[in-house]
């Protein structure tokens with residue numbers, strides 16, 4: 040099953056055929072690409088859609104019709120079955136068949152739907168056949184003026200949708216036609232939208248949200264307007280705007296700054312320092328001394344080659360408490376946190392290699408219970424310190440899972456890139472509950488670059504050459520992560536912000 | 540009379556022998572399954588001995604592996620737990636690596652049965668003599684946690700203390716502020 044996909048098999052043949060027909064009928068009115076002007080009842084609002092005249096019959100494109108009336112489209116490429124849904128109403132037909140099924144009743148059209156250049160065309164009479172039951176509007180078509188009048192759309196506010204992301208909630212009011220509106224904040228925790236001339240079914244639009252920012256959405260039908268009241272958990276900023284095709288009013292609660300979708304700041308944490316030497320090799324090499332130059336080199340590479348702001352949690356040999364390290368990253372609003380260490384273990388066996396960890400809370404107490412009770416490090420609102428509500432907890436859980444996923448991605452890349460640079464054992468990606476990672480408000484990893492307790496690797500760790508190679512491996516991993524991340528975020532953001 | 544006692548003795552010896560052989564076979568089968576290959580010392584009487592699973596480090600410090608060992612059975616769970624920690628401190632007998640730093644001593648051990656949690660109070664050596672490293676820390680912590688949870692039904696989680704206090708970490712990496720659950724991902728059989 041393919042949504043909105045058009046099977047293009049034989050598209051070439053069809054194109055050639057249509058081309059031939061077009062040449063044969065040149066300057067004849069039998070086939071023509073034209074436009075249809077759509078006018079809504081009062082004649083104020085209008086839109087334009089493409090149409091096609093084939094042997095004197097007017098067709099419109101299925102894709103445009105779906106947009107115009109905000110229908111849900113399901114397309115089965117194998118059987119050529121099209122299912123259009125609007126709330127509880129449904130119309131099903133097969134491309135090429137003159138029969139259509141409207142809410143379980145069969146109707147027969149005088150013209151059939153057909154393919155043209157891989158797109159599905161519908162005869163305009165199709166609209167009239169489904170206008171009452173599915174479109175909930177009166178349709179009038181004037182072939183001479185090429186004007187399609189849509190009137191008496193009983194309900195011009197079709198639905199109110201919402202979607203919650205990590206830091207914002209988007210409320211989308213779907214309109215059948217453009218309507219003027221006014222947004223105001225009557226109370227700190229209440230946003231009211233008056234949609235003038237709006238007609239809705241209040242029961243269908245009202246709903247509980249409880250996503251940690253929005254409590255509920257309620258709709259009221261007034262004589263000349265629809266009023267939509269959005270109740271918030273607390274005083275949050277909002278942003279409103281309209282989008283076309285299809286028409287809708289968008290209300291973003293706590294709109295996110297666009298900058299947060301780029302990897303701009305990275306906090307690098309050279310492990311230990313000062314009175315904490317970290318692990319000590321048999322030759323006396325101290326972990327704190329070898330991880331610092333790696334971190335400094337990585338910072339230089341990130342700034343020079345990637346233009347990323349890198350911040351070190353320590354730039355010399357001094358003690359920094361673990362809490363302050365992620366605290367620093369949170370304050371800097373860092374997009375990534377990377378802690379660099381050298382490994383060790385008891386026993387003189389052939390231990391060695393590099394490994395990358397990301398944080399796993401589940402290994403301690405029941406992570407979720409703890410988070411709920413203690414109001415974990417990932418705080419939704421800085422002011423609030425009381426235990427999380429169920430809704431807040433859901434958001435926290437979402438954030439935590441997103442960070443875990445991103446951290447895992449980065450950890451995989453680090454192991455891959457280090458593998459290319461170092462001739463050491465690849466010990467893989469692991470999960471553990473690190474004290475230093477537990478407070479991070481961003482994807483975070485801890486890399487153990489080699490075993491200082493292994494004399495051969497201890498010697499390597501001391502060499503500036505090896506330190507540089509490690510930094511390059513880490514740099515390559517971050518660069519790859521940044522590329523992947525920004526590409527995927529860019530896509531989903533433009534999806535959300537432009538197409539929505 | 541003398542003959543009767545002799546018969547009884549012989550019977551006892553036979554039963555004991557039978558039980559011993561059965562147990563030995565069972566132990567061999569179990570240890571075979573764990574792929575631990577070393578000779579099991581013969582100890583009697585059998586009913587006072589139990590086979591336990593001790594977790595030590597794999598030679599590449601990448602995993603915990605099981606070493607089966609027979610220890611004296613204790614009546615109280617607390618004593619049983621102490622005996623298990625004692626075995627971990629003694630270290631592995633086979634080809635595995637130790638997980639507890641030299642000089643470490645268990646000062647006290649108590650079990651809160653409602654929480655199914657064992658509190659292990661070590662002396663300072665567990666921390667100061669620890670080699671550090673995430674791998675090393677994980678191996679130390681989970682050899683303690685997994686050994687207790689696996690061998691004692693009344694224990695689900697373990698809290699590590701140093702000189703009676705909770706500690707943030709042993710050597711700067713793994714969070715030890717809370718009771719820890721068994722970790723199965725670090726185990727390799």
Ligand SMILES: [Zn+2]
Pocket residue numbers: 310311317318326380381671672673711712
């Ligand atoms: Zn370290």
